Amino acid sequence: AQSVSQHNHHVILSEAASLELGCNYSYGGTVNLFWYVQYPGQHLQLLLKYFSGDPLVKGIKGFEAEFIKSKFSFNLRKPSVQWSDTAEYFCAVEPDRGEYGNKLVFGAGTILRVKS
Amino acid sequence: DAGVIQSPRHEVTEMGQEVTLRCKPISGHNSLFWYRQTMMRGLELLIYFNNNVPIDDSGMPEDRFSAKMPNASFSTLKIQPSEPRDSAVYFCASSQRGFEQFFGPGTRLTVL
Numbered sequence A: 001a002q003s004v005s006q007h008n009h010h011v012i013l014s015e016a017a018s019l020e021l022g023c024n025y026s027y028g029g030t031v032n033l034f035w036y037v038q039y040p041g042q043h044l045q046l047l048l049k050y051f052s053g054d055p056l057v058k059g060i061k062g063f064e065a066e067f068i069k070s071k072f073s074f075n076l077r078k079p080s081v082q083w084s085d086t087a088e089y090f091c092a093v094e095p096d097r098g099e100y101g102n103k104l105v106f107g108a109g110t111i112l113r114v115k116s
Numbered sequence B: 001d002a003g004v005i006q007s008p009r010h011e012v013t014e015m016g017q018e019v020t021l022r023c024k025p026i027s028g029h030n031s032l033f034w035y036r037q038t039m040m041r042g043l044e045l046l047i048y049f050n051n052n053v054p055i056d057d058s059g060m061p062e063d064r065f066s067a068k069m070p071n072a073s074f075s076t077l078k079i080q081p082s083e084p085r086d087s088a089v090y091f092c093a094s095s096q097r098g099f100e101q102f103f104g105p106g107t108r109l110t111v112l
Helices: none
Strands: A004-006 A010-014 A019-021 A023-025 A032-038 A044-050 A056-058 A064-068 A073-078 A087-094 A110-115 B005-007 B010-013 B019-024 B031-038 B042-050 B053-056 B065-071 B074-079 B088-095 B107-111
Touching (some): A004 A087, A019 A110, A023 A087, A032 A064, A032 A073, A044 A056, A044 A064, A044 A073, A073 A087, B010 B019, B019 B088, B019 B107, B031 B074, B042 B074, B074 B088
Parallel strands (some): B010 B107
Antiparallel strands (some): A056 A064, A064 A073, A087 A110, B005 B019, B031 B042, B031 B088, B042 B053, B065 B074, B088 B107
């Protein structure tokens, strides 16, 4: 079945540690890719997106992600996390641009807790 | 821009009652999405509209759920009758074709 997989459901890091969250998808063809973040008690906000071009995408708050087409992956990275990065992170794939807008398929989410 | 507006922000109701959730998308966006978020099932797409027309409602759990978009600036999600298992946070999101989705603040629904 077509899906979006996030490798870890819970990640705990100390401040200044490096972060990498995995995301793999099973859709063939051209896809658009997103990472959203949900801070405690808040709505989802876009961190970064990939539509085309340079596969290394930089987003807000020092986050970046690399699209590796051959691995169907779009992993999120940050070299040094802060306590304020504590949140849930969602990978999303837009598999079918087509005629009917942009339905997204979300992964299950990864809860990141950063210890101060 | 005020972003996506949802109301109410919190709703507590009793089982069997009708619940109506409301959403105002960002002006100029032509797609609107309703999601449900729970601990058990994560973020689920319920239904989405393009140019006010429902495109995919395969995520609507059952006939108790219905959604409408009478015009480009307003949508409702109705649950009738509500059940405790409907308790969740319901998000509305909107987008322009070719761009990312912007999410509203959500409605936290509790059905007792």
